[in-house]
Amino acid sequence: MNNSATQDKAILKTVKFEILRYNPAGNESPHLENYSVPVTKGMTVLDGLTWIKEHLDSSLSWRSSCRMGICGSCGMFINGLPRLACNNQIVHLHSDRVVVKPLPNYDIIRDLVPDLEGLFSKHRSVKPYLIRKDVSEQDKPTGEFFQSEQELLNYIQFAYCIKCGLCMAACPTVATSEEYAGPQSLTAGWRYLSDTRDEGASERQDVLYSSHGVYRCHFAGACSQVCPKGVDPALAIQMAKRDAFMKGFGFGKERKASSVMSPVQDWTPRGDIPNAPEKTAGNTGSKREP
């Protein structure tokens, strides 16, 4: 056991990290700083940054949290592409130089920390939550909204977004336009527009189909290429355009929002299976009822 542990720690090679440093409080202008880092098996770029902070320069700053590609905090511009630092092993970059810069198209707060406020405010602008006309049903649900498996598959991919902002860093339109809603928020908007449970189309359309909405996308495809979760923003945006085009010429039907499922009647459970957990909606007398 000891033997394999030491083998795992064996240094494979030494790579040169070139990291963009910027300190708003300091006098230095933004510049690249070099660090040499011994690479062990399975070491990610994020591990490399941690090694530098532990051994070489404790002032290095970045943002990270989960270390496993779920939280979307450690988006960085690594060797020419926006990537998650935790998702990419150094050996897989196939280079002895690892150039790490903060995500482009966002203001830099310090070192590798981008200011993602623009991303979040654009995300909010498309109202990324279910909107129902029947507000009382949403507040005090009597049952679940119906949705078939195929209807779920039509949008579930777009719901996997972790808001890491890599797509916005890759997008050529975002590179010049501050107002463009961008791949992240347009995808979030389409995720709800194509959700059969949603009735908020009229509230989102003004953002999605504005002069800074989907029509400023020209399918450069970079967003989908860099997305670490396979969300495919380019696909969502083209679907949104197609939907508007078809409806504009009277081909697409206006979707009717799905209704509340009626409770199953005359049902007796099989004796050999355990009881279902307590219902989360429409269960009179449950703890959630106010």
Place this chain on the structure above:
Amino acid sequence: MRESRLWFWHILSAIVILVLLGLHMGTKHLSELLHMIGIGSGDPVQSAQVFHRSQQAVYMITYILLLGTGLFHGLYGLRSIFFELSLSKTLEKLIGGVLAVAGIALFVYGSYVAVLLFQTSGV
């Protein structure tokens, strides 16, 4: 949704242009090759040919159609680029207006030429 409608016309005009400009480019810029296989006379910009074409109704109509769709498609594309440059709302409106006026002016001039040349044939 105004932007949607503009974009629909951008796509539809592209399809019209594809057909008409495809023919235009084929006859004007592949003329040597077409001449080799026995179509056309080889030089499409000879004045006799140019004026002969101008005096046919089919040409006049397709010229005007191509002029209109081409101007809309091109100028909407240009507007797209301007709208992606983080300009102020006022400047965006101004550019939209200037491009619209320029487009209409060019369309009027171009159709005036086409119609006038067509009419001289009747004299």
Place this chain on the structure above:
Amino acid sequence: MQQRLKNRLGLLGWLGGGRYGLDRYAYALHRLTGLGILAYFIMHIFVTGKRLGGPEQWESTMAVFGSLFFKVGEFLVVLAFAFHAINGIRLILVELGWLIGKPGAPSFPYSYSTLRHKPLFIVFMVFAAVLMIISGADFYLILK
């Protein structure tokens, strides 16, 4: 709030393809060819307007544009048109949701629209190249 450093890529961001895919280069080229064709088109409207002056004026105008400089320029416009037209057909289909697949449950390694679209992208580019070669042959005959 402390000072933020601006890091928007600007024009280099949309012109430069960097390490991104082929679509990104096609995107930049589509814009540049579009601008070139528009510039030529507006010039073309005024040049063909010279027909109003009668055959003599038309002949003298064409004599100016018959020089090698303008012939090469026109050939470049033809090449730009070949690319813009074929890539444009591709874009119309893609932007209306064809040729890029349908959404589904993502599972690693992820399949995504531009990846699924890549073989067709190459077919379209080959078609554009064929058109360019044909017009190149015609241009060769003109020069000869």
